[in-house]
Each structure stands twice: as C-alpha cells, then as structure tokens.
Amino acid sequence: MRALPSARPASPRRTRTQRRRPTIEWQVCGVCNYDCSYCIQSKKYRVGHPTPAEVERFLAFFRALPGAWEIKTTGGEPFAFRDFTRRIVPGLIEDTRHTLSTLTNLSAPLPILLDFAEQTRGRLGIVSASLHLEFTTPEEFVSKALALREAMDERASLVVNEVVVPGRLDEVERARRLVEEAGLRWFPQILKTKQGTHDYGAEAERVEVLTGSDPDPRRANLAPSYQGQLCWTGVEYFVLTQQGEAWSCRTAKRHGQGYLGNALSGTVELRAAPLPCPYEICPCTTPANRGMIEGVGLGEER
Ligand code: SF4
Ligand code: SF4
Structure with missing residues (x-):
C-alpha cells in the first residue's frame, strides 16, 4: 500500500464542522x-464476498492506516457472511486504534448478536439496525434490538433505521411507535431511487409528520443537497467495496467519480484537501x- 495521508491533515478552512471523525464504510x-x-x-x-485471503488483506490495509478510524461494516448483510463474525470482527478489534460500527438487518440469531456485543466491548461505535417489515415483525425486531443493546458496550449506541415505504405508512407508523415506546431511537429514511428520491404524492404530509419538515441528519435522512459545500469525503472518509475499490462517497461512485484506488492491490491514495460537493443529492447521512x-452535522449517531 502506498503511503496514505494522515487521517487528520491540515485543512484549508476552519469551520464549526471540524470535529470530523475519520470513517470508512466497508461493504464486507x-x-x-x-x-x-x-x-x-x-x-x-x-x-x-471476499475470500479468506482477501479478508486478511483488508485487515492488513486497516492495520496500515495512519491514525484512528471508525470502520463501519455494511453489505448486503454483514452477518450473512460467515467470515464476518469468524474473522473480520476479531481481526478489526485486534487493532485497538479503530472503532467498529455496523449496519445490520438484525436477522442473525440472537446468540450470534450477543456474542458480537461481547466481542466488541470497548470497541463498538454504532449499530445501525435496519427494520425491514417485509421480513420481520416490529415486535420480533424490537425484542432483539433491546437484547442486543442491553449486552452492548454502554458507550456504544444502537439506532433503528427504517425506510418510509410508500403505501405502507400504517405499518411504518406502528413500527415507529413500538420502537420509541421501547426506548429505542427511530431514524426514518425516505425512499431513494436511481434518479433521486421517491415522490410520495398524496402521502407526503404523513411522511413529513414522520420525518419532520427540516430535520438535521441525526433525525432523518431526506437525501438533501449540499451542492457547493466543502466536503471532506475522500480525505477523511471513503467507501470501500467488497472488491477493495475505494471511492470518495457513494454518490461519487454512482457517477463513476472519486475513485481512490484499490485496498487489495495497495493503491489507495486519499485526497489531500476537501472539494466542493458537485452533486444534487447526498443520499447517505x-x-x-x-x-x-x-x-x-456534528452528529454522533447513525
Ligand atoms: S435493503 Fe433489504 S435486501 Fe437490500 S441490503 Fe438491506 S436488508 Fe438486504
Ligand atoms: S454527495 Fe456531496 S456532500 Fe454528500 S458525501 Fe458526496 S461529495 Fe459529500
């Protein structure tokens, strides 16, 4: 791997958003x-999914990173890949500089989730638990989420995120009520499409009640536009695919831009400075x- 710039380079401007937390979203x-x-x-x-040898090369890549990073594992579904709990989680927590977060649909058997909580004690950042009502009930999901949160490191957080699915708002509203009554945090996401965001039409008012009219990115994901604002993705944040490709952000990747190299072939080079966002929407919070x-931002969760 070529030398990567420091995770905290000198920045050309100081703004109130300088409490950046270097983060990699790794599609395991x-x-x-x-x-x-x-x-x-x-x-x-x-x-x-990566082969066992590739998993080891990913882990070597993370060990070689300068500074401390949050490594947020995503998929697919991370727990559906056997080596996630067998090798990736143990490998990531070996390096005590980095924090591990994960996005999961919480479908793994409860003993596996509890084992994950135990393994990651002291090292866990955020569990983003996605509720998908086409495959589970809110009751089953909430019960698992509560058990996992109870077993997790108390400094870590768990957030329930849910897509506001068009035509199913009754179910979404009920799920939100159950999640919040259980004392869990509920994070709505409007439906994204390949072209941008879904037009809810006659349901728009109910959707706004769920998301709030102008929520900050800790409260809801409305895929806003930050076009023209300086963005440090590619400098202190990047997306890593299961093939090892590093991209500055998801939207850049969708446009075939922001390619930073490949972690498996040792060619990742981060940008030295932020750039103004050129895109019309920012779909990920x-x-x-x-x-x-x-x-x-300056948010702490999700
Ligand atoms: S939205 Fe559903 S199908 Fe798609 S990655 Fe998440 S859990 Fe899997
Ligand atoms: S879409 Fe724009 S603001 Fe959002 S992460 Fe990418 S470059 Fe940054």
Whole structure:
C-alpha cells in the first residue's frame, strides 16, 4: 500500500464542522439474506464476498492506516457472511486504534448478536439496525434490538433505521411507535431511487409528520443537497467495496467519480484537501454525521 495521508491533515478552512471523525464504510459482502422490494442495490449485485485471503488483506490495509478510524461494516448483510463474525470482527478489534460500527438487518440469531456485543466491548461505535417489515415483525425486531443493546458496550449506541415505504405508512407508523415506546431511537429514511428520491404524492404530509419538515441528519435522512459545500469525503472518509475499490462517497461512485484506488492491490491514495460537493443529492447521512460536510452535522449517531 502506498503511503496514505494522515487521517487528520491540515485543512484549508476552519469551520464549526471540524470535529470530523475519520470513517470508512466497508461493504464486507454483497450477499444478503433478505430481498426487500425497495432495496437500492439491484439483486444481481447483492452477491459475493471476499475470500479468506482477501479478508486478511483488508485487515492488513486497516492495520496500515495512519491514525484512528471508525470502520463501519455494511453489505448486503454483514452477518450473512460467515467470515464476518469468524474473522473480520476479531481481526478489526485486534487493532485497538479503530472503532467498529455496523449496519445490520438484525436477522442473525440472537446468540450470534450477543456474542458480537461481547466481542466488541470497548470497541463498538454504532449499530445501525435496519427494520425491514417485509421480513420481520416490529415486535420480533424490537425484542432483539433491546437484547442486543442491553449486552452492548454502554458507550456504544444502537439506532433503528427504517425506510418510509410508500403505501405502507400504517405499518411504518406502528413500527415507529413500538420502537420509541421501547426506548429505542427511530431514524426514518425516505425512499431513494436511481434518479433521486421517491415522490410520495398524496402521502407526503404523513411522511413529513414522520420525518419532520427540516430535520438535521441525526433525525432523518431526506437525501438533501449540499451542492457547493466543502466536503471532506475522500480525505477523511471513503467507501470501500467488497472488491477493495475505494471511492470518495457513494454518490461519487454512482457517477463513476472519486475513485481512490484499490485496498487489495495497495493503491489507495486519499485526497489531500476537501472539494466542493458537485452533486444534487447526498443520499447517505454517514458523511454528514461524521462532520465531513461544511456547516452540517456534528452528529454522533447513525
Ligand atoms: S436488508 Fe438491506 S441490503 Fe438486504 S435486501 Fe433489504 S435493503 Fe437490500
Ligand atoms: S454527495 Fe454528500 S458525501 Fe458526496 S461529495 Fe456531496 S456532500 Fe459529500
């Protein structure tokens, strides 16, 4: 791997968003045990995972990173990949500089989730638990989420995120009530499409009640536009695919831009300085909530 710039380079501007938390969103696998009708990843890409040898090369890449990073594992579904709990989690927590977070649909058997909580004690950041009502009930999900949160490191957090699925708002509203009555945090996401965001039409008012009219990125994901604002993705944040490709952010990847090299072939080079965002929407709240976007965020969760 070529030398990477420091995770905290000198920045050209100091703004109130300078509490950035260097973060990598690592797609540990494409495979998922669900098949949600609204999944943004088409089915043909929801396959595959790295070989054991590639897993070891990913872990070596993280060990070679300068500074401390939050490594947020995503998929597909991370727990649907056997080596996630067998090798990736133990390998990531070996390096005590980094924090481990994960996005999961919480479908793994409870003993596996509890074992994950135990293994990651002192090292866990955030569990983003996605509630998909096409494959589970809110009661079953909430029960598992509560058990996991109880077993987790008390400094870590768990957030329940849920897509506001068009035509199913009664179910979404009920799920929100159950999640919040259980004392868990509920985070709505509007439905994203390949073109941008879904037009809810006659349901828009009910959706606004669920999301709030102008929520900050800790409260809801409305895929806003930050066009023209300085963004540190590519500098202190990047997305890593299961094939090892590093991209500055998800939107850049969708446009075939922001390619930073490949972690498996040792060619990742981060940018030295932030750039103004050129895109019309920012579909993922992780960069905003890690302080990557000028004037936005400072959030701690999700
Ligand atoms: S759980 Fe997530 S990755 Fe899997 S099908 Fe559903 S939306 Fe897609
Ligand atoms: S889409 Fe979001 S993460 Fe990507 S460059 Fe723009 S502001 Fe940054």
